[in-house]
Amino acid sequence: MNKSIKDIGFSRQKANFIRHTYIEDMEKYLLAFESQISSRGIDIQWIDTEDELCEAIENLFINKNYNKVCFDLPQVPAGLLNQKNLIKEISIETCADNSEAAEYLITKADFGIADTGSIVLINKESKNLLNKIEHVIFILDLNMILPRMADLDTILNLYSVNHDDTILPADIKIINAPYKRIITDMMQMSFNSQFTSEEVKLTVMLYNNGITDIMEDNRIRESLFCINCGRCQQVCPVYAITKEYSPIELLKRNGDPNNHYKDVFEHTTLCGNCEKVCPVKIPFTDLFIREMESVERRQPGESGDDLLKDFLKRGKLNKESSKIRRYFFLRKYYGKNKQLLNYFSNQQDEFFNIRWREAQKELEKDEE
Numbered sequence: 001m002n003k004s005i006k007d008i009g010f011s012r013q014k015a016n017f018i019r020h021t022y023i024e025d026m027e028k029y030l031l032a033f034e035s036q037i038s039s040r041g042i043d044i045q046w047i048d049t050e051d052e053l054c055e056a057i058e059n060l061f062i063n064k065n066y067n068k069v070c071f072d073l074p075q076v077p078a079g080l081l082n083q084k085n086l087i088k089e090i091s092i093e094t095c096a097d098n099s100e101a102a103e104y105l106i107t108k109a110d111f112g113i114a115d116t117g118s119i120v121l122i123n124k125e126s127k128n129l130l131n132k133i134e135h136v137i138f139i140l141d142l143n144m145i146l147p148r149m150a151d152l153d154t155i156l157n158l159y160s161v162n163h164d165d166t167i168l169p170a171d172i173k174i175i176n177a178p179y180k181r182i183i184t185d186m187m188q189m190s191f192n193s194q195f196t197s198e199e200v201k202l203t204v205m206l207y208n209n210g211i212t213d214i215m216e217d218n219r220i221r222e223s224l225f226c227i228n229c230g231r232c233q234q235v236c237p238v239y240a241i242t243k244e245y246s247p248i249e250l251l252k253r254n255g256d257p258n259n260h261y262k263d264v265f266e267h268t269t270l271c272g273n274c275e276k277v278c279p280v281k282i283p284f285t286d287l288f289i290r291e292m293e294s295v296e297r298r299q300p301g302e303s304g305d306d307l308l309k310d311f312l313k314r315g316k317l318n319k320e321s322s323k324i325r326r327y328f329f330l331r332k333y334y335g336k337n338k339q340l341l342n343y344f345s346n347q348q349d350e351f352f353n354i355r356w357r358e359a360q361k362e363l364e365k366d367e368e
């Protein structure tokens, strides 16, 4: 086997283990993280819902000048976006133009590292560093913590493999404690070379964001391994057509009765592409099937059994490999969605149910 492919396979296994270890023992690691970074003078808050997140951010800025905070706007919770008096958007370009001694971009942090008490911010958006910020807030999803600094290498290597937006080391910032920001005044500098310094406050918001609900749900718990690399979306044939269904988002959100994502179970092909590329080896096919099996229980009136039967029918259809029967099937299940109908009609290979296909292979082996 090609060595690099073998190495990637090993790294994926290792990354899966790293994420599994953390998710299974999350409470222990979170408490350690809290105690370590508190002891270094960094303020830490535990935030459950989006409303609480908005309130916590508002409370930090009562009676203060709003431009002490600047957000990467796509990361701002919807509830805060309306409050134009609180949030001021400062574009990266503007900040770069005003930059004297560059500091940090306030954004949603991707990873925190527990064992050193540091926060590691992987900042995908930042092209430039920022200045003139007095208070930095990190909003850190509970599942985005790595137990050991050494784990970061494994995760980042996989993150960047075959990924267009390769994360460069320059995009990673490691923060151990509040720091001094040097305030320079050009006029003052030119006359008497004096400048002052001011402490930049750091606040970490450990954000639940529905993560504990997913943790308690054994069917989809492994979806928390996700490191947000986006590769499952890139290879998803349904997403390619609809631009609507990202495999991992569908898994995480399907439990919410207020969304339409249960649609995935009528659309997913179980092709297994997402499972093949996921750097942390999330077993998508199994998770989708487990989730389908439970639709009936969680949402009375929705027939999970019927959905599952549909998948079995697709498996049978592959076995028939008759064009006319496939046509009838596609009309029945995808007739209302012309794009998907066309897409599936153009597939040459058996396609619909890899689990069924694997079971067939096993059967054939037994018969030999």
Ligand code: SF4
Residues within 6 Å of the ligand: 225, 226, 227, 228, 229, 230, 231, 232, 233, 248, 274, 277, 278, 279, 280, 281, 282
């Ligand atoms: S689930 Fe998708 S986005 Fe998450 S790590 Fe796997 S491939 Fe990347």
